[in-house]
Amino acid sequence: MKNTSNLEFALVGLLKQKPQSGYDLRKTFAKTAMRHFSDSPGSIYPALRRLQARGWIADAKPSSQPEDPRRRQVFHLTPQGESSLVAWLERPVAREDVVWRLPELMLRFAFMDGNVPRSTALRFLGQFEQALAAYAGELRADFERSSSQMPLNTGLLAFQSGVEGFEAQLAWARHARARLMEDSL
Amino acid sequence: MKNTSNLEFALVGLLKQKPQSGYDLRKTFAKTAMRHFSDSPGSIYPALRRLQARGWIADAKPSSQPEDPRRRQVFHLTPQGESSLVAWLERPVAREDVVWRLPELMLRFAFMDGNVPRSTALRFLGQFEQALAAYAGELRADFERSSSQMPLNTGLLAFQSGVEGFEAQLAWARHARARLMEDSL
DNA sequence: TCCTCCATGTAAAAGGTTACATGATTTG
DNA sequence: CAAATCATGTAACCTTTTACATGGAGGA
Numbered sequence: 039m040k041n042t043s044n045l046e047f048a049l050v051g052l053l054k055q056k057p058q059s060g061y062d063l064r065k066t067f068a069k070t071a072m073r074h075f076s077d078s079p080g081s082i083y084p085a086l087r088r089l090q091a092r093g094w095i096a097d098a099k100p101s102s103q104p105e106d107p108r109r110r111q112v113f114h115l116t117p118q119g120e121s122s123l124v125a126w127l128e129r130p131v132a133r134e135d136v137v138w139r140l141p142e143l144m145l146r147f148a149f150m151d152g153n154v155p156r157s158t159a160l161r162f163l164g165q166f167e168q169a170l171a172a173y174a175g176e177l178r179a180d181f182e183r184s185s186s187q188m189p190l191n192t193g194l195l196a197f198q199s200g201v202e203g204f205e206a207q208l209a210w211a212r213h214a215r216a217r218l219m220e221d222s223l
Numbered sequence: 224m225k226n227t228s229n230l231e232f233a234l235v236g237l238l239k240q241k242p243q244s245g246y247d248l249r250k251t252f253a254k255t256a257m258r259h260f261s262d263s264p265g266s267i268y269p270a271l272r273r274l275q276a277r278g279w280i281a282d283a284k285p286s287s288q289p290e291d292p293r294r295r296q297v298f299h300l301t302p303q304g305e306s307s308l309v310a311w312l313e314r315p316v317a318r319e320d321v322v323w324r325l326p327e328l329m330l331r332f333a334f335m336d337g338n339v340p341r342s343t344a345l346r347f348l349g350q351f352e353q354a355l356a357a358y359a360g361e362l363r364a365d366f367e368r369s370s371s372q373m374p375l376n377t378g379l380l381a382f383q384s385g386v387e388g389f390e391a392q393l394a395w396a397r398h399a400r401a402r403l404m405e406d407s408l
Numbered sequence: 409t410c411c412t413c414c415a416t417g418t419a420a421a422a423g424g425t426t427a428c429a430t431g432a433t434t435t436g
Numbered sequence: 437c438a439a440a441t442c443a444t445g446t447a448a449c450c451t452t453t454t455a456c457a458t459g460g461a462g463g464a
Contacts, residue, residue, distance in 0.1 A: 040449095040450085041450090043450090043451065043452090045451085045452085059415075059416090060415075060416070060417095061414065061415050061416075064415090071365065071366075071369070071378075071382045071385070073322075074322075074323075074385075076452075076453080078452080078453070078454080079415090079416070079417070079418095080417090080418085080419090080452075080453065080454070080455085081451075081452055081453075083415095083416065083417060083418095084417095084418095084451085084452090085451085085452095109415080109416090109460095110414085110415065110416090111415085111416080137258075137259075138259075144381050144384055144385070145381075147377050147380070147381050148377055148378045148380075148381035148382075149377070149378070150377045151376040151377040151378060152376075159377050180256065181256075184256070190402060190403075190406050191336040191337075192332050192333055192334070192335045192336040192344050192403075193256075193333045193334070193336060195332070195333075195399045195402065195403075196329050196330075196332050196333035197256040197333075198395065198399075199329055199392065199395045199399070200256070200259075200329070202391055202394075202395055203388065203391060203392070206387055206388060206391035207384065207388070209387075210383065210384045210387055214380045214383075214384070217375060217380065218375075218377075218380075221375050225421095225422085226422090228422090228423065228424090230423085230424085244443075244444095245443075245444070245445095246442065246443050246444075249443090261424075261425075263424080263425065263426075264443085264444070264445070264446095265424075265425065265426070265427085265445090265446085265447090266423080266424055266425075268443095268444065268445060268446095269423085269424090269445095269446095270423085270424095273423095294432090294443080294444090295442085295443065295444090296443085296444080
């Protein structure tokens with residue numbers, strides 16, 4: 039079984055919350071906090087078909103004659119799709135994920151509530167913090183070394199922005215874990 | 224003329240600093256602060272050829288018989304490549320760039336020193352701050368509204384992370400502008 | 409009637425990932 | 437001499453972007 043793109047997991051996560059049509063999903067991408075996903079039909083409709091071909095989603099319509107194929111088509115998650123979603127949410131957080139796939143990690147975290155227990159989200163944040171602290175530490179050390187070796191320039195400043203991005207993410211993770219823990223009391 | 228990918232501009236920027244081979248560039252991507260670019264040969268060598276075909280870069284070798292084509296091939300920027308690089312660096316910062324193309328903006332900023340005057344970098348940061356402040360403000364308002372309408376959940380926390388990422392970027396931009404201004408005295 | 413929104417699709421093009429392949433040179 | 441590194445490439449595959457296309461429904 040081949041890899042699943044962030045877009046595909048986003049679709050699966052949204053369909054888990056509520057069965058809906060491709061058009062509904064496009065509107066969600068266009069208007070809500072998930073706006074950094076493209077809402078172009080050329081990405082979403084093919085992605086839905088791939089998921090359907092894999093058996094992760096299905097449409098409600100019985101296979102009666104399709105009449106007008108241009109009619110609203112509501113998809114829902116299959117049991118297989120559900121278990122794939124949960125398996126994805128439960129994956130451990132590796133260092134490489136933090137370096138190369140931060141958006142995917144955040145997408146996973148966003149979909150945890152309602153699909154896996156809070157304990158899973160807390161475990162996720164713990165692993166996330168660890169990996170992030172390690173990587174951000176390395177970057178910071180690298181940056182300080184470079185800083186002392188050359189005069190100020192825009193390349194250095196851009197590097198600093200990258201380091202601070204990871205540090206901000208780390209601060210968020212610590213805060214989020216604290217919030218979730220007090221929320222569970 | 225078609226669009227140029229971030230990878231291609233990264234190659235152009237590095238070649239402006241110093242003529243070098245594809246292998247050298249791969250090492251740079253593998254080991255320096257530009258490590259979030261892939262160092263796979265399957266991306267870099269084809270990109271170099273596209274740039275060569277466009278006339279932005281050229282190799283030093285005269286067109287003598289190529290003997291062993293597996294020999295080190297050092298590329299340098301052509302005048303056309305240089306002016307394309309500068310034109311890219313000088314583009315105004317639009318709101319959509321901030322929303323959709325933050326990595327490209329940071330890449331541009333990183334390559335400014337040595338290629339355009341400091342005043343261009345300062346103008347860039349000014350426009351960047353404005354667009355970023357506006358967008359981060361919208362996101363923050365959106366987030367506060369959502370926060371007050373529903374109980375705490377991981378989706379909300381993930382959203383918060385996104386907002387804070389933009390806010391951190393904004394804080395960096397203000398700081399960077401101050402640093403560059405005092406550096407110019 | 410005209411325009412906008414609903415709702416779904418296709419086609420072409422391009423870029424990147426992964427995996428594989430080749431052979432020279434340097435290092436232990 | 438063997439292994440690692442230098443150095444460049446190809447091929448298949450896949451996703452995404454962009455642009456175009458189709459029609460129904462509802463409101464001004």
